[in-house]
Amino acid sequence: MSVLYDRVALIGLGLIAGSMSLAMRRAGIAGEIVGTARSAETRAVAAEIGLVDRVTETAAEAVQGADLVVLAVPVGAMDAVAAEIAPNLKPGATVTDVGSVKRAVVDAVTPHIPEGVHFVPAHPLAGTEHSGPRSGFAELFDNRWCLLVPVEGADPKAVDRLRALWEAMGANVEEMDADHHDLVLAVTSHVPHLIAYTMVGVADDLRRVTDSEVIKYSAAGFRDFTRIAASDPTMWRDVFLTNRDATLDILGRFTEELFALQRAIRTGQGEMLFDYFTHTRAIRRGIIEAGQDTDAPDFGRAKKVQ
Amino acid sequence: MSVLYDRVALIGLGLIAGSMSLAMRRAGIAGEIVGTARSAETRAVAAEIGLVDRVTETAAEAVQGADLVVLAVPVGAMDAVAAEIAPNLKPGATVTDVGSVKRAVVDAVTPHIPEGVHFVPAHPLAGTEHSGPRSGFAELFDNRWCLLVPVEGADPKAVDRLRALWEAMGANVEEMDADHHDLVLAVTSHVPHLIAYTMVGVADDLRRVTDSEVIKYSAAGFRDFTRIAASDPTMWRDVFLTNRDATLDILGRFTEELFALQRAIRTGQGEMLFDYFTHTRAIRRGIIEAGQDTDAPDFGRAKKVQ
Numbered sequence: 001m002s003v004l005y006d007r008v009a010l011i012g013l014g015l016i017a018g019s020m021s022l023a024m025r026r027a028g029i030a031g032e033i034v035g036t037a038r039s040a041e042t043r044a045v046a047a048e049i050g051l052v053d054r055v056t057e058t059a060a061e062a063v064q065g066a067d068l069v070v071l072a073v074p075v076g077a078m079d080a081v082a083a084e085i086a087p088n089l090k091p092g093a094t095v096t097d098v099g100s101v102k103r104a105v106v107d108a109v110t111p112h113i114p115e116g117v118h119f120v121p122a123h124p125l126a127g128t129e130h131s132g133p134r135s136g137f138a139e140l141f142d143n144r145w146c147l148l149v150p151v152e153g154a155d156p157k158a159v160d161r162l163r164a165l166w167e168a169m170g171a172n173v174e175e176m177d178a179d180h181h182d183l184v185l186a187v188t189s190h191v192p193h194l195i196a197y198t199m200v201g202v203a204d205d206l207r208r209v210t211d212s213e214v215i216k217y218s219a220a221g222f223r224d225f226t227r228i229a230a231s232d233p234t235m236w237r238d239v240f241l242t243n244r245d246a247t248l249d250i251l252g253r254f255t256e257e258l259f260a261l262q263r264a265i266r267t268g269q270g271e272m273l274f275d276y277f278t279h280t281r282a283i284r285r286g287i288i289e290a291g292q293d294t295d296a297p298d299f300g301r302a303k304k305v306q
Numbered sequence: 307m308s309v310l311y312d313r314v315a316l317i318g319l320g321l322i323a324g325s326m327s328l329a330m331r332r333a334g335i336a337g338e339i340v341g342t343a344r345s346a347e348t349r350a351v352a353a354e355i356g357l358v359d360r361v362t363e364t365a366a367e368a369v370q371g372a373d374l375v376v377l378a379v380p381v382g383a384m385d386a387v388a389a390e391i392a393p394n395l396k397p398g399a400t401v402t403d404v405g406s407v408k409r410a411v412v413d414a415v416t417p418h419i420p421e422g423v424h425f426v427p428a429h430p431l432a433g434t435e436h437s438g439p440r441s442g443f444a445e446l447f448d449n450r451w452c453l454l455v456p457v458e459g460a461d462p463k464a465v466d467r468l469r470a471l472w473e474a475m476g477a478n479v480e481e482m483d484a485d486h487h488d489l490v491l492a493v494t495s496h497v498p499h500l501i502a503y504t505m506v507g508v509a510d511d512l513r514r515v516t517d518s519e520v521i522k523y524s525a526a527g528f529r530d531f532t533r534i535a536a537s538d539p540t541m542w543r544d545v546f547l548t549n550r551d552a553t554l555d556i557l558g559r560f561t562e563e564l565f566a567l568q569r570a571i572r573t574g575q576g577e578m579l580f581d582y583f584t585h586t587r588a589i590r591r592g593i594i595e596a597g598q599d600t601d602a603p604d605f606g607r608a609k610k611v612q
Binding site: 076125129145147184185187188189191192194195197198199200201202203204205206213214215216217218222223224225226227228229230231233234236237238240241244247248250251253254255257258261262265266268270273274276277278279280281283284285286 | 491503519523533535586
């Protein structure tokens with residue numbers, strides 16, 4: 001494949017940026033990959049393991065001469081980073097991001113983008129519960145979605161090139177507007193994460209059930225929740241603070257529904273529970289058919305099926 | 307390994323009973339394995355795939371001459387099954403079960419057990435989201451816990467033999483009293499399942515976010531919830547109806563905690579959220595160290611880590 005961007009600057013060197021660097025190398029679509037991170041330790045690790053071709057001390061330095069600048073920092077840090085790099089952006093360059101919230105990023109970054117530079121927000125729906133410069137891998141985006149959220153008046157050529165980049169890194173690309181993105185993600189990711197964090201917190205608080213028992217006997221269910229609740233705290237704090245309205249909206253619906261099920265349990269309405277659980281089973285089937293997960297019996301964890 | 311029970315009767319031929327049959331064969335610890343199920347289709351499939359050595363039409367027939375009888379039916383069916391088999395139980399035999407709730411099973415089954423027959427309730431903490439006679443596999447219990455809940459005055463020899471059986475099937479065995487079991491499982495399994503069912507139900511109800519989008523963009527978080535929410539509806543209806551008090555207790559704590567986090571989001575208390583999420587991360591670490599899950603980056607689903 002031919003080179004899409006002669007120089008790419010990654011601002012932030014965590015799971016997503018690291019995986020992008022490795023995926024871009026795998027595809028041979030970037031000339032030089034420059035990277036930076038706020039933490040000196042992260043920069044040192046990235047340099048040591050050769051995660052990018054060149055590590056710079058500052059974001060302002062990293063973006064010099066870059067054709068593509070990727071903001072891969074927590075959503076709450078986008079404003080400050082955009083302000084820092086703005087004076088150094090190359091005319092004609094594209095700036096993108098990988099934040100899990102889009103309206104807040106659009107609002108924070110757009111005012112800093114100079115005339116002649118293209119801003120194309122993006123969000124790859126991929127990740128693991130790990131973070132940091134050692135957590136990335138080239139296959140992270142394979143067969144995952146990347147949602148592009150072009151702002152009004154975006155240059156179609158800049159959008160197309162970014163789309164080509166994500167496709168070359170293995171992703172399937174779709175476009176969506178920022179507010180709709182934030183609502184969809186509140187349902188499919190943000191509120192589920194908050195609930196998992198909450199449940200793990202509840203377990204930890206219980207004094208009658210000692211910590212060690214909760215851990216020792218963590219079965220399917222809680223075990224999956226702890227995996228989700230091990231995700232990066234800074235990233236998730238920012239997600240909830242910046243996608244507040246959609247999160248609270250979906251949380252309200254969740255609570256309403258939970259109270260209905262709680263009432264069914266209290267009053268012994270077995271038929272209602274059975275119907276509810278039968279219905280949710282069908283949704284799982286849809287996800288497997290959409291190719292976003294496998295049907296292998298995961299609660300048994302990588303055991304061979306007879 | 308030597309034979310522990312000359313004849314084992316499995317009442318119910320779903321995921322757990324099927325996996326037990328295959329695990330007992332693997333270990334060579336059972337003479338004949340007899341099985342039955344209420345559904346004629348399940349019996350036919352079990353016979354066709356040779357899941358057990360012999361399939362009988364009724365539970366009463368299956369238990370004749372059996373040294374070990376395993377009640378592997380939904381918790382709500384235990385009472386009726388125990389009543390049906392009681393007259394046919396062999397003197398000196400052991401009856402056990404694999405139900406996810408223990409107080410209700412002890413209360414339902416104990417009155418039916420004849421003098422000279424031992425009842426030793428058990429609960430293997432293992433499963434997948436699949437069910438039915440084709441879902442079992444011999445490795446399901448490997449390195450999983452099986453909790454024995456001996457009733458007062460249980461014969462130590464009968465308990466020891468059942469312990470040996472579970473260990474031979476790959477499980478680690480511990481003893482616990484019924485009420486404590488039900489509370490621990492409410493935290494580690496029952497409430498997490500209810501929450502997952504609820505979240506999937508909420509997503510399905512939303513009209514602004516179409517079904518196909520929720521499915522298409524189901525990221526880590528929701529995708530894991532749908533897996534949990536695909537579990538057997540009959541089994542879970544019975545779990546909630548029979549472990550009602552502990553479930554409602556833990557649900558109350560969950561809601562209280564969720565409201566605190568919701569308030570933090572609404573009022574923008576970033577530090578509180580960050581501290582909470584940092585704390586839950588540590589619990590995950592404990593589970594991995596306890597050997598109950600791996601540290602492989604699961605959200606990336608079986609991708610090779612660099």
